[in-house]
Amino acid sequence: MKPEILLSRIRVVLCRPSHPGNIGAAARAMKTMGLSRLTLVNPKLFPDPEADTRATGAVDLLNAAKIFTSLNEALAGTVFAIGLSARQRDLGPAPGAPRQMVSALLSAAEEGDVALVFGNETVGLSNDELQLCHAAVSIPTNPDFSSLNLGSAVQVLCYEARMAAYAERPPSPESVTTPFVSPTATHDEVEGFYAHLETVMTATGFYNPEQPGRLLPKLRRLFGRARLERDEVNILRGVLAATQNKTGHGSKC
Amino acid sequence: MKPEILLSRIRVVLCRPSHPGNIGAAARAMKTMGLSRLTLVNPKLFPDPEADTRATGAVDLLNAAKIFTSLNEALAGTVFAIGLSARQRDLGPAPGAPRQMVSALLSAAEEGDVALVFGNETVGLSNDELQLCHAAVSIPTNPDFSSLNLGSAVQVLCYEARMAAYAERPPSPESVTTPFVSPTATHDEVEGFYAHLETVMTATGFYNPEQPGRLLPKLRRLFGRARLERDEVNILRGVLAATQNKTGHGSKC
Numbered sequence: 407m408k409p410e411i412l413l414s415r416i417r418v419v420l421c422r423p424s425h426p427g428n429i430g431a432a433a434r435a436m437k438t439m440g441l442s443r444l445t446l447v448n449p450k451l452f453p454d455p456e457a458d459t460r461a462t463g464a465v466d467l468l469n470a471a472k473i474f475t476s477l478n479e480a481l482a483g484t485v486f487a488i489g490l491s492a493r494q495r496d497l498g499p500a501p502g503a504p505r506q507m508v509s510a511l512l513s514a515a516e517e518g519d520v521a522l523v524f525g526n527e528t529v530g531l532s533n534d535e536l537q538l539c540h541a542a543v544s545i546p547t548n549p550d551f552s553s554l555n556l557g558s559a560v561q562v563l564c565y566e567a568r569m570a571a572y573a574e575r576p577p578s579p580e581s582v583t584t585p586f587v588s589p590t591a592t593h594d595e596v597e598g599f600y601a602h603l604e605t606v607m608t609a610t611g612f613y614n615p616e617q618p619g620r621l622l623p624k625l626r627r628l629f630g631r632a633r634l635e636r637d638e639v640n641i642l643r644g645v646l647a648a649t650q651n652k653t654g655h656g657s658k659c
Numbered sequence: 660m661k662p663e664i665l666l667s668r669i670r671v672v673l674c675r676p677s678h679p680g681n682i683g684a685a686a687r688a689m690k691t692m693g694l695s696r697l698t699l700v701n702p703k704l705f706p707d708p709e710a711d712t713r714a715t716g717a718v719d720l721l722n723a724a725k726i727f728t729s730l731n732e733a734l735a736g737t738v739f740a741i742g743l744s745a746r747q748r749d750l751g752p753a754p755g756a757p758r759q760m761v762s763a764l765l766s767a768a769e770e771g772d773v774a775l776v777f778g779n780e781t782v783g784l785s786n787d788e789l790q791l792c793h794a795a796v797s798i799p800t801n802p803d804f805s806s807l808n809l810g811s812a813v814q815v816l817c818y819e820a821r822m823a824a825y826a827e828r829p830p831s832p833e834s835v836t837t838p839f840v841s842p843t844a845t846h847d848e849v850e851g852f853y854a855h856l857e858t859v860m861t862a863t864g865f866y867n868p869e870q871p872g873r874l875l876p877k878l879r880r881l882f883g884r885a886r887l888e889r890d891e892v893n894i895l896r897g898v899l900a901a902t903q904n905k906t907g908h909g910s911k912c
Contacts, residue, residue: 431811434811435808435811438801438804438806439801464804505822545818547693548690551691551717553687554691555688557808558687561808561814565818569758603898607901609905610898611904612897612901612902624890624894625894628887628888628891631885631886632885637877638877638878641874644865645863645865652862652864652902
């Protein structure tokens with residue numbers, strides 16, 4: 407696939423940005439690297455003249471930005487999402503290095519829309535937000551001063567994306583020999599499976615929503631690692647539906 | 660030589676910067692990547708509150724910045740200098756790619772001080788200034804919008820310098836704390852899970868051993884890709900056991 411097309415499939419999602427200047431800087435950073443799809447989740451101030459000023463010639467990206475009230479909606483239709491995380495969380499995927507993770511992002515972009523997800527300037531992504539991503543990326547920084555500006559973080563990852571998109575990338579072994587290939591499941595399809603799984607686990611008493619513990623994050627980590635295909639989501643939901651029917655039949659008598 | 664020492668030998672030289680905010684952004688970009696030696700040639704406005712604001716926690720680099728009236732003086736004592744150039748000039752070195760040029764810069768840093776030289780925001784480096792450099796570097800950009808912000812250009816090259824200094828092995832967050840790492844499940848543990856899954860799917864009627872089709876191989880492919888951990892096998896078998904109990908209760912009556 408052409409590098410320009412791969413890059414056009416990357417959504418840059420900014421969650422709860424506080425400073426409109428950073429939104430403008432992100433738009434400019436994206437456009438210099440050939441990315442165009444700016445996505446905002448609950449921006450504090452937008453649109454704003456400060457965003458336009460910092461965007462300079464990339465105001466078109468600001469005008470075309472999509473705005474949502476939850477990360478979940480912002481990721482609808484994506485097949486892969488990577489969240490920026492400065493640190494390992496108790497829950498959630500272990501952060502990989504930018505080069506490695508961007509390479510995975512571009513491989514996934516061959517199949518559909520993907521996302522690079524950035525958190526708020528001060529607090530980063532919440533654990534809940536990071537749970538919605540398949541993978542995490544951490545930009546290596548000086549341990550004594552790791553305060554990377556949001557626009558700079560967007561710049562570094564978009565730069566890596568451009569470098570990777572235009573580099574010769576050998577076809578992944580997976581894509582060469584795939585016996586039963588099915589398209590990667592979209593974010594909403596995978597979320598549908600998680601919701602179904604939770605319902606079944608709650609009905610059977612294995613999961614108690616009053617005392618959730620780490621069960622759901624652990625299951626998300628497992629299936630996130632596998633990057634479910636559509637066909638697999640259908641199979642898993644079929645397994646779940648069959649147990650529900652069986653349970654239902656049993657309790658009818 | 661230690662990565663920190665190599666990085667401490669890199670001077671970031673800004674020639675005739677117009678906007679003090681960009682000087683501050685450059686300082687912050689440098690410090691996040693472990694560089695410290697900011698050098699200014701004829702800044703239009705410096706010091707300036709806007710520089711301090713954009714530097715946030717990197718004001719110490721602004722305070723320690725060296726200021727000169729010519730690039731020639733700013734480069735005194737360096738053994739190697741690379742100038743940023745968006746284009747090939749009639750005169751001067753042909754620009755190389757960031758990764759390749761930064762690698763050369765770090766090799767030279769083993770011998771002494773080196774410099775990354777950036778031009779004015781609007782006009783870049785003059786031909787005369789570029790002539791003072793040993794080599795040129797060009798950051799690949801979108802041909803339709805190559806207007807990289809000065810602070811962003813500093814960020815990208817300092818990031819490449821850090822990556823190269825740590826030779827693709829920056830301390831990974833993963834190695835510091837691994838939250839719920841459980842040992843990889845053994846072959847027999849995974850097989851026990853598959854057998855359990857098959858039993859449940861058969862009991863619910865989702866799977867018919869008489870007409871197996873591709874169901875089991877597809878599930879093996881999914882969970883094989885994830886490389887299950889022991890803890891995860893226990894969770895999955897817990898989910899299965901709970902559905903069996905529920906089904907069992909129902910059919911007792």
